[in-house]
Ligand SMILES: *[C@@H]1O[C@H](CO)[C@@H](O)[C@H](O)[C@H]1NC(C)=O
Ligand SMILES: *[C@@H]1O[C@H](CO)[C@@H](O)[C@H](O)[C@H]1NC(C)=O
Ligand SMILES: *[C@@H]1O[C@H](CO)[C@@H](O)[C@H](O)[C@H]1NC(C)=O
């Protein structure tokens with residue numbers, strides 16, 4: 001029996017059809033609780049949150065059935081469909097989505113976009129780039145005479161300088177930059193709500209079509225991060241619904257107890273011989 005045969009690969013993954021169980025009896029302060037699940041992904045592809053009880057803070061599951069109904073002869077951004085050859089519409093576009101159009105790929109449509117290269121020469125000491133969130137690239141270059149002239153923003157106890165990005169703790173889906181005049185309100189032009197946070201449909205339509213799942217590294221919070229990798233089911237995997245669910249933090253909050261789906265790579269060698 002080789003080492004590979006004994007390898008028991010257990011990928012703890014969040015899947016599109018993650019089910020959350022609800023325990024509503026014990027109340028605690030739930031407003032500080034982070035809801036579980038790959039929320040940025042659900043949000044990006046337009047899944048519908050379902051709540052056990054009206055007023056629940058966290059969804060107990062997300063309905064992503066529309067992904068199964070997608071045609072392989074179209075491209076999609078959330079629930080909007082595109083014909084092959086069609087350009088990305090303004091309503092689905094973020095500032096860095098340049099020259100995107102829908103193409104016919106093997107087994108599914110796929111968006112192809114221009115590569116945006118925000119090249120700037122080296123920036124002199126004491127200078128920095130201002131930011132306009134409705135533009136992809138930074139600028140204009142600014143060289144204040146005195147460091148004290150640079151506008152600052154204090155957000156969640158952290159000080160940012162003009163042109164620096166920040167993410168408000170309570171509004172992680174917003175994209176913000178410090179600019180002159182910021183008074184703590186996360187509104188335009190300081191913050192925008194990107195159409196999608198991770199551009200999942202734009203760049204991962206084929207992964208979605210193949211029913212692959214976004215995966216997250218240990219240092220990432222799936223609720224607030226974009227996945228950096230995808231995992232597709234392969235012939236060696238078996239899908240094991242977790243029958244009992246594992247208690248998670250915030251179990252006492254509505255919609256907080258969680259069931260995960262796991263992929264397990266079976267131990268072929270021992271199955272054959274033991
Ligand atoms: C897309 O490509 C596939 C094979 O490459 C082809 O069979 C199909 O007809 C094409 N679809 C459209 C709408 O052109
Ligand atoms: C930011 O860019 C948009 C268009 O891309 C422009 O209309 C707007 O005036 C700019 N805002 C500032 C403060 O320069
Ligand atoms: C920068 O401005 C501060 C406050 O206005 C002043 O105290 C300081 O001397 C200035 N520094 C320079 C290098 O001009």
Ligand SMILES: *[C@@H]1O[C@H](CO)[C@@H](O)[C@H](O)[C@H]1NC(C)=O
Nearest residue numbers: 004005234235236237268269
């Ligand atoms: C599945 O398992 C076999 C035998 O261990 C291995 O040779 C093959 O590469 C595996 N396939 C995948 C996709 O992991």
